[in-house]
Amino acid sequence: MSEVKDASDQEMIDISGEDIKHQAFIANRRQSMIELIMRQTDYTEEESGIKLEHWKNNYLHVIKEYMNPNFRDKVKRTAPSTKNQMIYGEIRNFMDDVNKQQLQRKRHAEKLEQQKAAYIAYMNKLQKESKEIN
Numbered sequence: 001m002s003e004v005k006d007a008s009d010q011e012m013i014d015i016s017g018e019d020i021k022h023q024a025f026i027a028n029r030r031q032s033m034i035e036l037i038m039r040q041t042d043y044t045e046e047e048s049g050i051k052l053e054h055w056k057n058n059y060l061h062v063i064k065e066y067m068n069p070n071f072r073d074k075v076k077r078t079a080p081s082t083k084n085q086m087i088y089g090e091i092r093n094f095m096d097d098v099n100k101q102q103l104q105r106k107r108h109a110e111k112l113e114q115q116k117a118a119y120i121a122y123m124n125k126l127q128k129e130s131k132e133i134n
Contacts, residue, residue: 033059041066 030052037048040063048062055061064071 030057033057037062 033052034045034048037043037052037059038045041048043051043062043066051062051065052059055065061071
């Protein structure tokens with residue numbers, strides 16, 4: 001009997017050169033990221049490469065870490081601790097909202113008055129022109 005060879009055991013060789021081009025592109029991109037990091041920080045080329053590997057080629061994280069080593073820590077806001085502080089905080093928020101709404105109503109009323117005055121002036125002008133024509 002003839003032997004049947006399994007195709008999965010054989011290595012596929014890319015003769016088009018695309019793999020070489022892709023590897024060259026990746027190397028070029030990595031070198032440009034290292035140069036960018038070196039321009040933005042005072043890291044050496046070796047340090048930049050190590051940090052880039054640590055952050056899985058995310059150069060923004062490398063630069064952020066240089067600017068602020070604890071950049072991933074969230075700033076926690078402390079809530080008012082006493083009931084009295086919470087009550088006054090709610091009153092303050094409520095009054096701010098009421099004041100904002102009142103200002104909006106006032107501006108809207110002023111705008112309507114201006115439009116009304118402009119319309120009346122326009123209608124008076126039209127009436128005068130129609131009287132002059134007749």
